[in-house]
Amino acid sequence: MPRPANPLTRTKLLEAAFAVIRSKGYSATTVDDICRAAGLSKGAFFHHFASKEELAVAAALHWSETTGALFESAPYHTPADPLERLLAYVAFRREIIQGDLPDFTCLVGTMAQEVYGTNPAIQKACWESIHGHAETLVPDIEAAMRDRGIDADWTAESLALHTQAVLQGAFILAKASGEPRRAVESIDHLYRYIEGLFGVAGLRTRPAGRRTSRTGE
Amino acid sequence: MPRPANPLTRTKLLEAAFAVIRSKGYSATTVDDICRAAGLSKGAFFHHFASKEELAVAAALHWSETTGALFESAPYHTPADPLERLLAYVAFRREIIQGDLPDFTCLVGTMAQEVYGTNPAIQKACWESIHGHAETLVPDIEAAMRDRGIDADWTAESLALHTQAVLQGAFILAKASGEPRRAVESIDHLYRYIEGLFGVAGLRTRPAGRRTSRTGE
DNA sequence: AATTAAATACCGACTGGTTGGTATTTATGT
DNA sequence: ACATAAATACCAACCAGTCGGTATTTAATT
Secondary structure, three states: OOOOOOHHHHHHHHHHHHHHHHHHOOOOOOHHHHHHHHOOOHHHHHHHOOOHHHHHHHHHHHHHHHHHHHHHOOHHHOOOOHHHHHHHHHHHHHHOOOOOHHHHOOHHHHHHHHHOOOOHHHHHHHHHHHHHHHHOOHHHHHHHHHHOOOOOOOOHHHHHHHHHHHHHHHHHHHHHHOOHHHHHHHHHHHHHHHHHHOOOOOOOOOOOOOOOOOOOO | OOOOOOHHHHHHHHHHHHHHHHHHOOOOOOHHHHHHHHOOOHHHHHHHOOOHHHHHHHHHHHHHHHHHHHHHOOHHHOOOOHHHHHHHHHHHHHHOOOOOHHHHOOHHHHHHHHHOOOOHHHHHHHHHHHHHHHHOOHHHHHHHHHHOOOOOOOOHHHHHHHHHHHHHHHHHHHHHHOOHHHHHHHHHHHHHHHHHHOOOOOOOOOOOOOOOOOOOO
8 A cells, every 4th residue: 555645845846946946036047056045966866756847737736726615715705795805805915015025925926927928728727826825805996886886898807917917016016126015016006096995085186184194014 | 340240130130029028028039039039049139139138128218218109199199278188098009009018018017027136227227117107197186286286195107107007907907808909998996086187077076978088080 | 255367656766958057268458 | 461250179067867777665474
């Protein structure tokens, strides 16, 4: 009878891949890099994954699972109002921009950029991760549109994906400038956009006296 | 007297680098790839550039120059009103999303993502390209804020950079999904945001009957 | 309970091909 | 003749992936 798979080994490899790929990108990451980061051997790597490509696909899936769990248990679901939940989601995304760049940037966004033209399997896994995450926002957006009687020429899905576009673009600004604050500022604009879309007060002008940051960082 | 350098050679290498890096990314691009695409030899390559890294920096600079010239001569400058010019810029960015992905995506955004942690020289050149381009929008944004008496808790620079974030993020969506339309939809949201910020009518609801596309594609 | 067989987990040296870069040579314009 | 541009040949380091082997676990058999 078989020796049972040590679930830690595979996970260690996947999470080592998260760290290395998020800081160097997919192409520049070597299998040895990942093994070193995981404290495992090449033998272990190729026992669990047939190729570097297969690891990348598995990593994208594991990314969907771990981030899915993170967002499910995140505090932004508490408001009763769907629009407030949506805004709380954006505020949450803003709040978790902390520490070093590889700690808060997106694995699948990074990989997609590198492999879209050369590796359909990885591309597909990345898109499913991004799209799947965006889909979790759609019910709240639809409810908010209904609640506020919005007759829009945009769809809930397109707004959900737009939030992801802003996040991905914000990460690029942060990486290029080396300043995470650039990402935060862009997410602030996204927050303001959603407020405006749904007619939350104070979009165009604001009362005298600086409005304080809504997250109170 | 020395044999004069053929000015086409260096440019051919740089533009070959544009094409290859935009479709495969920086790390996956080999020097031989670029030489093949340029129809030149490795000898020519290393005669003009000391290293692959130096080529990347030169490519980022050349990118700033060529895109700078493209945008300077683009038609979005014609409106007299600064806000209209800004909106025309966004509409122009939307219009030029055509053809294959490597034909309209951003070289320096792609590179920045891969090298930000490992190659400061390239990262710097990428940031200067993105930031420099964003800066060209700042005077119009400032003028539009003045014209409309906007007392904002955001700066002109942050809005200019936000437009770039949305564009970069839109490219990632397009690459991940394989559907350029996803990028267009995100840019539509950006357009709507700027309209809303400056109090252009019709943000929250719209008159009965579908509003037609503003660019009339 | 002890032994053995079978299956898997993991190791690390090795390989064939690729990579960035160098050394040498040839072509070309002055 | 001379200096530079560009081509070719070449190299050492590196890479993904392979392979023979060892360690560990479980189940069947005694």
